[in-house]
Amino acid sequence: MPKSFAQLNYYEMLDIKPDATAFEIRHAYSAALQLYQPGSLASYSLFSGDERREILSLIEKAYSTLINDQARKAYNSELVLAGELDAGMEAAPAVKKPVSIFDINHSAAIVTVLTGNEALKNKVRQSEDIHAILSQKEICGADLKKIRTELDVLIEQIAQETKVRIDHLRSIEEDHVARLPAPVFLKGFVKSYLKCLCLEPVDELGARYMDTVARMSGK
Amino acid sequence: MALVWPIGGGKGGSGKSFLTSSLGRLAAELGKKTLMIDLDLGAANLHTLVGVPCPQKGFSDFIRKKVSRLEDTIVDTPFKNLFLISGAHDNFDIANLPYEQKIKTLRAIAKLDYDRVLLDLGAGTSFNTLDFFLISQNGIFITTPEPTSVENVYRLIRSIYFRRIRYCFNTTDFKILEGEVDRRFGDGSASKPDCMMNIISEAYPEKYRQLQNEFSAFRFQLIINQVRKHDNAALGLQICRMIEKHLGLCIEFAGNVAYDDHVHDAICQQVFFLERYPYTKTASDLRAVGRQIVQSTGKQLMFHYM
Numbered sequence: 310m311p312k313s314f315a316q317l318n319y320y321e322m323l324d325i326k327p328d329a330t331a332f333e334i335r336h337a338y339s340a341a342l343q344l345y346q347p348g349s350l351a352s353y354s355l356f357s358g359d360e361r362r363e364i365l366s367l368i369e370k371a372y373s374t375l376i377n378d379q380a381r382k383a384y385n386s387e388l389v390l391a392g393e394l395d396a397g398m399e400a401a402p403a404v405k406k407p408v409s410i411f412d413i414n415h416s417a418a419i420v421t422v423l424t425g426n427e428a429l430k431n432k433v434r435q436s437e438d439i440h441a442i443l444s445q446k447e448i449c450g451a452d453l454k455k456i457r458t459e460l461d462v463l464i465e466q467i468a469q470e471t472k473v474r475i476d477h478l479r480s481i482e483e484d485h486v487a488r489l490p491a492p493v494f495l496k497g498f499v500k501s502y503l504k505c506l507c508l509e510p511v512d513e514l515g516a517r518y519m520d521t522v523a524r525m526s527g528k
Numbered sequence: 529m530a531l532v533w534p535i536g537g538g539k540g541g542s543g544k545s546f547l548t549s550s551l552g553r554l555a556a557e558l559g560k561k562t563l564m565i566d567l568d569l570g571a572a573n574l575h576t577l578v579g580v581p582c583p584q585k586g587f588s589d590f591i592r593k594k595v596s597r598l599e600d601t602i603v604d605t606p607f608k609n610l611f612l613i614s615g616a617h618d619n620f621d622i623a624n625l626p627y628e629q630k631i632k633t634l635r636a637i638a639k640l641d642y643d644r645v646l647l648d649l650g651a652g653t654s655f656n657t658l659d660f661f662l663i664s665q666n667g668i669f670i671t672t673p674e675p676t677s678v679e680n681v682y683r684l685i686r687s688i689y690f691r692r693i694r695y696c697f698n699t700t701d702f703k704i705l706e707g708e709v710d711r712r713f714g715d716g717s718a719s720k721p722d723c724m725m726n727i728i729s730e731a732y733p734e735k736y737r738q739l740q741n742e743f744s745a746f747r748f749q750l751i752i753n754q755v756r757k758h759d760n761a762a763l764g765l766q767i768c769r770m771i772e773k774h775l776g777l778c779i780e781f782a783g784n785v786a787y788d789d790h791v792h793d794a795i796c797q798q799v800f801f802l803e804r805y806p807y808t809k810t811a812s813d814l815r816a817v818g819r820q821i822v823q824s825t826g827k828q829l830m831f832h833y834m
Contacts, residue, residue: 313722313726314773314774324769344766344769344770350673350674350675350678350760350763351678351763351766351767351769351770352770353675353678353679353682354675354678354679354682354683355682355770355774356774
């Protein structure tokens with residue numbers, strides 16, 4: 310049995326799915342207005358003036374309900390009670406955000422925030438290897454890599470957190486002197502790398518690394 | 529048995545005959561043995577459009593019983609695979625085809641041995657037009673993007689469905705039904721098929737199911753003709769959507785055909801537009817629409833209800 314317009318639910322009136330986003334709702338609303346407004350060609354002669362007014366007021370109501378999150382939730386639960394909507398179907402999907410290229414967050418075991426992470430700080434404090442490396446006179450990229458593997462941190466995680474390009478991080482770790490960025494950038498990159506791994510004191514370690522690199526490139 | 533396509537559109541001048549001739553031509557080109565019948569009774573001019581200005585025989589010979597079989601009124605056209613039953617030289621009272629003649633014609637059309645039969649129907653919603661439309665599950669509505677034309681195509685679509693509903697009931701039952709619809713939905717709603725179906729579903733569930741089955745089997749298509757550059761290209765889809773939502777009927781949008789002054793030139797020169805101006809936007813639109821329509825298939829309806 311085809312339903313009359315007034316019997317449709319708000320989603321059907323606007324021709325959208327129950328999980329439509331606010332953007333889609335706004336879009337559907339303006340499309341519906343275009344269809345039903347007086348003088349629209351597509352609905353010409355199909356409705357009397359009263360019918361048209363009624364339809365337009367229904368559309369207005371549908372839009373103002375669905376675009377308001379609270380009103381929409383209340384309306385959804387009404388629909389669920391009436392059996393028109395499956396529970397859980399109606400929730401609008403989370404607004405999409407840009408996804409990181411090295412999005413490794415899907416694995417729950419991986420710590421996402423490194424800087425200032427207490428567990429990481431503890432590890433640094435307790436590990437003797439790291440102490441040994443940090444007390445060296447010279448610190449090169451290979452040493453940094455050793456620390457990183459000791460701490461069980463992926464290079465992608467550092468790239469994601471520091472926003473330093475991953476190929477720069479690799480050339481730092483591999484001591485690829487020719488491929489390293491200019492010293493003025495390198496200094497900053499290494500500092501954020503160190504900060505990311507909770508190694509202290511950042512400024513002093515960074516300076517030591519820069520000296521080591523200067524000596525290596527001078528050779 | 530032939531696949532019959534009635535082509536109608538409510539308003540005059542929307543390009544029914546022109547599209548019939550073009551679609552016929554395209555179907556013939558695609559290798560289908562195609563027959564066009566000019567059923568715009570009393571205002572026939574399909575023969576002029578397909579290059580047969582003076583056909584020797586025509587539809588009225590069949591009505592006047594000069595020939596006994598409809599096949600004998602067919603004339604060749606200059607094109608391979610394309611044939612015509614013309615309406616030229618009709619008698620002046622042909623527009624009011626009596627009921628028996630109409631049934632005889634419908635039966636004869638259904639028996640024709642062609643791949644495709646295109647019926648060029650006249651403007652308006654006379655019973656002749658409606659009944660010829662109901663011969664097939666296929667059907668093409670043509671409208672232009674103008675309020676007058678849209679209004680008439682809505683009217684035609686409603687009338688066709690209404691006519692089909694009417695066949696289900698005898699006169700007294702139908703009167704009662706009409707009264708009931710008016711009482712329930714207010715005055716004037718008896719002219720709305722959706723209101724009528726609503727009542728039928730309650731009063732005659734059996735008939736409702738049968739009608740619903742039949743309506744859902746219809747493969748009617750809509751073509752928007754004479755679309756100018758600044759016109760809304762989505763109009764066809766919107767109209768189909770409106771029909772589905774508010775009349776409860778399903779019609780498919782077949783495509784837009786662009787407006788072109790060259791159509792007028794081609795008709796004046798009495799040459800085929802597709803041949804004279806094959807590289808215009810209009811011609812490529814026609815080919816696209818034609819291809820889609822030639823491939824779509826519905827069933828022939830039997831006349832169990834007539």
